[in-house]
Amino acid sequence: MDKVLRALEDAVGSDYVSVEDFVLYTYSRGIEGALEEVMPEYVVRVKSTDEVSKVVKVANRYKVPIVPRGGGCCLMGGSKPIEKGGIVMDLTGMNRIIDINLEAMTAAVECGITWAKLNTLLFEKGYYTGTLGPGSGMSATVGGGLSHHSVGGGGAAMYGTCSEHCVALEVVLPQGDVVQTGSNASIYIKESFCRFGLGPDILSIFLGDNGIFGIKTKATLEIFPRPDYHECKTFLLENPGDVNAAKIWLEWRRMGSLGIYDSQYLPPLTVVAYSGFLTEFPFIPAWKGIDKGILWYTIEAYTEEELEEKVKLADEVVRRHGGEELGEKIEDGNIARWHYEKHGFWQNWHALWNIAGPGCVPCSTEHHVPIHRMPDMFRAFEKWEEENRSLLEKAGAFSGVSTAILCGHTAVEVDSGLVVWDRPELRSLNKQLWINQMHMVIRNGGMPYMTGELYSQSLVDAAAFPEPYFELLRTLKRTLDPNGIISPGKYRL
Template identity: 40%
Template sequence: MNCDYTLQGIPDMVVKPKTPEEVSEILKVANKYGTKVIPRGNGADLTGGAKPIGDGGIILDVSLMNKILDVDLQNRIVTVEVGISWSELCEQLSNVEIGYYPGSTGPASGFSATIGGGLSNNTVGGGGAAMYGAVTEQCVGLEVVLPTGEIIDTGAKANSFRDKPFTRFGLGADYSGIFLGDVGIHGVKTKASLNIYPLPEFRGYATYVVKKTKEKSAEKRASEVMLKWQHQRLPLHDFFYYTPSTVSGLTSRKIAKGLADNKVRGAILYYTTVADTQRQLDYNIERIEKIAEEAEFRKLGPTVEEGNVGKWFYEEDGKWQWGNSMFGGGSLFGLSGCLKSPTELLPEYGKMYADWVKRNLPKMAEVGAGGGADFVAFGVYPTYIDVAGGAAVISNIDNREGQVELWKDYLITQIKTLGGIHYWMGEIIGRALVDSGALTEEYYNFMITLKKALDPNKILSPGKFYLTDNY
């Protein structure tokens, strides 16, 4: 399902290739006739990454390219077609001998989001983010069809005498990086090779209630603990902070039934950790929980029914469900803006969100927004956080222009106030970076130069960052 809130362009056609060679032929024909092409996975993006800007052109849907091609246990590398979903990849890898997984398990929409989409957005979503980082950190090579139709390999397989990938670096510059986080403007990824890791036999988790004090906000208290966890390099698999209003939303809607049944109020912080032996796990838990205990956080019971969201997150596919309130469904959409931030700025983000809501309450009421903006923050390897949030609106075509203006104001506030580093770079956020002045003239000209060299006929994902408007 495409959860993208931005206005949908209507393409002339949708094509669903099954091979890189078919992708190449499509792009060659598109170059000949000057037809725009927009690569698409399963359309789980929220910010205009998988849709045309304006009408016309070809949607190039790679969802039929969805096979696991090779599992190299010697080098612990899996090679896949990019149309496979994160959940399908994880499911199949878990059945390989002792069981494996690709470190970070993709975004919260990973039940349907594809590998190609995750790599195109530098996705961070949990399921190993604190231990292994964003999904692009695990990529050791790509097969890419360039906008002009040539097919190349990056990483070790760029050496024509190498039959299997094993490292992303070594043959000059990191050319894989040009196509990671590019939201489909530099080429069409068709295959990807990722590191894989054995599924740990032992895991532990706990959930804490974090109350504000007279001296400190809940965000300040949580960030102090999160920083200690990260600075001491403790073996955290994931850790998440939910604001008081997020917890209220989860309990009122019975999404987190254990929190609701136990009448949990205030913010929560939960962690997961993994180990290969019980002794190692006990040692991990002792060190992690000592820091939370010294901060005087109240620990909830060990079961999901007692409010242990950490256990739900790890054992009940919560890694793909924690963000479901952002997707809304039906007529409810999120004006979303996920970004990366230094961990110590968590309190400042709490203040920024509150100030933005206060400033925009009249406008929010006017365009059908829910009257608030909220976020979740979680740890990412090695020492930063992802701040994922947005404001809920009732989609109404009569209010669409005002809603988009509100969204842009929200994004530019994030960009300007604390220098937030967005990684969902569809139409709305990519253009907000340009409109806000965040990109220096020199940096933007470099982006134009690169785009022009790769896509001289302006056919691939035109309009993102306004790049093809400027050459």
């Protein structure tokens, strides 16, 4: 038995360390479709912060890299090794709810819990996490969502990214020390409630870091009462729908708070794709033959009068920009109601990833842009697709923007990318197209948030970062991780 294996088994128990080929292969990739499988040497399933710390110390002793992994849902290669070997640390065994404090309105959890498990319990108590994490929330973990500033699972229009509501975070640093951040940084604060105080916002270093600065083990999130009243509406938009959607969202924002909990725009091609492939969804029959884009919203309110007034104001804006309302019921094509009342926010994205059938996989280039710049990005994609038409046809790939999601006060999350065929002979071409499109997004002002392997490296390769910024990033990494143990290769670090 090699020394590393023996030390890992001493740290977590022999039942929780694997070197079997079929297990290593399982952890050699996520759901991304154009990256090579990269086999780790060891898979370790941790059950506590203490075990995480012990494993990290073993890795430092023997100079073995570690990739932390939650649900494996990163679309950019963020939860697999970039270079062969090392340890993949599976954190999904750390999935306990530690405390739900309804007085402080917080939930403390281990970071291996899924967003679905946490919010299912909170729903029963009349609460939720605001933004419900990523669209992959049935399998994506809280730690993964915080590592990527995730959106997509619902609630982003009102609450922004999921990481905005983290008030305390426990992190195992790259040399094995355990640090408490946010409210928990002070030994005298007994209830986590706010991260803005006690000096610099050190917690934020670990949010959106894609796992390069440490391993998240426990998090405390703000939770919010679910309002008693809501309305869900779906509209057809006159073309160009992306232009009209941006105008609608800007007008809503300039009117102050309308209680818009969620709002998305689906371009005409996405509507056609839904109609052709996702036939099991109950709103699909009403979409047959539609050649327009769709905009939908959910508004929440605490009284009937408040809801009525907000819906009236929101609808006036939509109709002013050519919106035609579909029916009230889900069967009338009202995806908004399905999304909110039937937990469609998670079903939706899991289905889209395999929209064209077995062997079809996503190569995402999702990113943020300002609301008023959304149409410009749509045009940039149209131009890119025309310039790369022959390569797309050779790969049998589809490209474009599938959805735009209103996110926070000023931003739109643009769900864009490629749908490719996961075949060995196409891997190189698929990756070439994927990287090329990432560079296009970056150079057109898109802000990637789930960066993983390819987007983080593309930001560096496209020279997006001025040298003072990148040197600061390098300095932070070297200071926290002098042995280069945690997630090496991301951002070319």
